[in-house]
Amino acid sequence: MKTYLIATTALVASSFAAMAEGQLNLYNWGNYTSPEMIAKFTEETGIEVTITDYDSNTTALTKVEAGGAGFDLVVPSGNYVPVFARKGLIQELDHSRIPNIGNIAPQWRDVEWDEGRKFSVPWQWGSVGIAVNTSVYSGDVNTSELFLNPPDELVGKINIVPEMTDVMNMAIFNVGGEACTEDLTVLREVRDKLVAAKPKWLSMDYGTTDKLSSGDYAASVNWNGSTMRARINNPDVTFGYPVEGYPLFMDSVALLSDAQNVDEAYQFINFILEPENAAMLSAFARYANGVAGSEEFMPEDMKTAPEIIAPAELAAAGRFLPTCPQSATDLYTAIWTELLK
Numbered sequence: 001m002k003t004y005l006i007a008t009t010a011l012v013a014s015s016f017a018a019m020a021e022g023q024l025n026l027y028n029w030g031n032y033t034s035p036e037m038i039a040k041f042t043e044e045t046g047i048e049v050t051i052t053d054y055d056s057n058t059t060a061l062t063k064v065e066a067g068g069a070g071f072d073l074v075v076p077s078g079n080y081v082p083v084f085a086r087k088g089l090i091q092e093l094d095h096s097r098i099p100n101i102g103n104i105a106p107q108w109r110d111v112e113w114d115e116g117r118k119f120s121v122p123w124q125w126g127s128v129g130i131a132v133n134t135s136v137y138s139g140d141v142n143t144s145e146l147f148l149n150p151p152d153e154l155v156g157k158i159n160i161v162p163e164m165t166d167v168m169n170m171a172i173f174n175v176g177g178e179a180c181t182e183d184l185t186v187l188r189e190v191r192d193k194l195v196a197a198k199p200k201w202l203s204m205d206y207g208t209t210d211k212l213s214s215g216d217y218a219a220s221v222n223w224n225g226s227t228m229r230a231r232i233n234n235p236d237v238t239f240g241y242p243v244e245g246y247p248l249f250m251d252s253v254a255l256l257s258d259a260q261n262v263d264e265a266y267q268f269i270n271f272i273l274e275p276e277n278a279a280m281l282s283a284f285a286r287y288a289n290g291v292a293g294s295e296e297f298m299p300e301d302m303k304t305a306p307e308i309i310a311p312a313e314l315a316a317a318g319r320f321l322p323t324c325p326q327s328a329t330d331l332y333t334a335i336w337t338e339l340l341k
Contacts, residue, residue, distance in 0.1 A: 023050070025073070057080045076120075078111065090120075122289060125288055127310065129239050129240050132154075148194070149193070159219070160201055174245075175189045180322055209229045224286075225307065239307040278294040
């Protein structure tokens with residue numbers, strides 16, 4: 001009997017250990033997740049995290065919609081959260097399973113794209129602008145003309161990140177249009193400018209941080225955090241805020257409807273809403289986060305970084321992108337598809 005009890009106790013103990021050593025599959029933008037934060041999460045919970053990268057919201061949406069990938073969490077930009085929800089790809093969050101839900105900073109609790117945070121919690125947020133190597137080009141960096149009508153110094157040296165809504169809206173703002181416009185006169189001008197500019201670009205690539213750091217790219221439509229990381233490596237890199245208008249974004253974590261590791265996913269969601277852990281995300285990727293109290297844990301250099309704090313005269317030019325109707329998205333996709341040929 002004693003032997004039986006020992007064996008039973010060992011079996012129960014091993015079962016609890018197996019439960020503790022769970023799995024979580026995170027589908028996220030590439031080079032955007034702090035390895036140190038993931039290691040801390042695994043150490044505290046025993047949950048092993050597998051991260052699969054994507055390079056655009058469109059890529060993520062297409063992959064998730066195809067089904068069968070086995071992901072538990074996805075991190076779409078704000079204007080894509082309603083699309084994922086409308087298509088039934090993400091599920092409503094049970095806030096009772098997220099004790100740290102109250103740590104979301106007040107300005108990010110009731111956002112236009114997810115009122116009451118029904119489907120998502122903040123990951124990081126920032127702006128889309130123009131990264132420029134000032135040793136190659138020393139002119140005005142605060143204009144989208146740098147990629148739509150490049151100066152001679154930048155011809156053949158410019159990269160464009162492959163995020164359709166960011167690039168399309170920067171071009172729309174450049175010609176005086178508004179986000180989600182279906183004005184065909186505006187969109188013809190946008191299409192013509194993009195098609196004419198493309199031969200002057202070097203690439204349409206997601207991996208900008210290292211190539212800006214090394215000087216392989218002299219300029220890129222890019223995100224502010226990535227640009228800050230490049231500037232830390234190469235002081236000649238600067239971030240421009242287009243005066244014509246530029247997108248703001250907040251990427252948020254959502255629980256997929258077909259998630260298999262739901263308990264683990266809720267543990268992760270709660271974990272990233274701890275101020276110290278949210279600051280670890282920011283310290284790695286160099287974007288602001290939406291968690292109150294994280295400021296005291298943030299790197300000192302982010303508190304005054306020009307990539308994080310927009311010049312006062314250009315701050316108002318930043319705009320969060322709304323979720324466009326499908327009719328507008330179809331028009332943009334047609335232009336984007338032509339651009340990718």
